[in-house]
Amino acid sequence: DIVMTQSPDSLAVSLGERATINCKSSQSVLYSSNNKNYLAWYQQKPGQPPKLLTYWASTRESEVPDRFSGSGSGTDFTLTISSLQAEDVAVYYCQQYYSSPITFGQGTRLEIK
Amino acid sequence: QVQLVESGGGVVQPGRSLRLSCAASGFTFSNYDMHWVRQAPGKGLEWVAVISYGGSDKYYADSVKGRFIISRDNSKNTLYLQMNSLRAEDTAVYYCARPHYDSGSYVKCFDPWGQGTLVTVSS
Numbered sequence: 001d002i003v004m005t006q007s008p009d010s011l012a013v014s015l016g017e018r019a020t021i022n023c024k025s026s027q028s029v030l031y032s033s034n035n036k037n038y039l040a041w042y043q044q045k046p047g048q049p050p051k052l053l054t055y056w057a058s059t060r061e062s063e064v065p066d067r068f069s070g071s072g073s074g075t076d077f078t079l080t081i082s083s084l085q086a087e088d089v090a091v092y093y094c095q096q097y098y099s100s101p102i103t104f105g106q107g108t109r110l111e112i113k
Numbered sequence: 114q115v116q117l118v119e120s121g122g123g124v125v126q127p128g129r130s131l132r133l134s135c136a137a138s139g140f141t142f143s144n145y146d147m148h149w150v151r152q153a154p155g156k157g158l159e160w161v162a163v164i165s166y167g168g169s170d171k172y173y174a175d176s177v178k179g180r181f182i183i184s185r186d187n188s189k190n191t192l193y194l195q196m197n198s199l200r201a202e203d204t205a206v207y208y209c210a211r212p213h214y215d216s217g218s219y220v221k222c223f224d225p226w227g228q229g230t231l232v233t234v235s236s
Contacts, residue, residue, distance in 0.1 A: 038221070040222035051226075052222055104158040
């Protein structure tokens with residue numbers, strides 16, 4: 001199984017500042033035949049299901065604000081929130097869909113400083 | 114709009130069984146593989162099982178293999194999870210989730226998710 005490890009486990013950032021969450025996979029999730037990284041990011045607020053933010057590592061889902069961006073390739077990935085808003089307080093998860101079983105990172109809790 | 118609604122959760126004793134349902138609407142259910150993902154209280158996300166769009170192929174997480182059975186009824190637009198020999202560690206919110214559809218292909222990330230149904234295994 002591919003192990004997904006996120007860092008940090010929790011993060012406190014001031015409103016309007018940049019937040020950066022990292023995700024590392026135990027093996028590459030880059031599929032060479034199509035040059036795509038099989039990596040997604042989710043946001044989960046309390047009492048709600050996860051919400052898809054990005055897939056293919058950097059493709060933003062429709063209606064997701066452009067302050068959210070995904071980057072990285074191979075085994076190292078980053079979710080960046082360029083200017084933190086109050087409504088961004090949540091737990092963020094990465095997920096690989098390169099191979100079965102699908103696996104998630106342990107989550108990163110984002111709070112306001 | 115696209116919607117997934119789970120039901121069937123509750124409190125059950127260890128060793129007993131429970132069947133979850135997920136009613137789908139707003140999309141062509143029979144075109145999509147469907148998944149179950151669970152989340153233990155205060156914990157992260159764990160993929161549980163997937164069934165192919167026609168129902169012929171099924172795959173499970175090792176943690177539930179041999180105890181859980183995923184199935185579907187495309188005539189009723191409904192996904193099921195039969196959970197047998199339940200254990201305390203199966204306590205979780207169970208979500209059904211649909212693969213994302215993008216530019217003519219299915220991507221194995223999940224959008225949408227249902228609201229989830231809570232299963233508590235306790236004596």
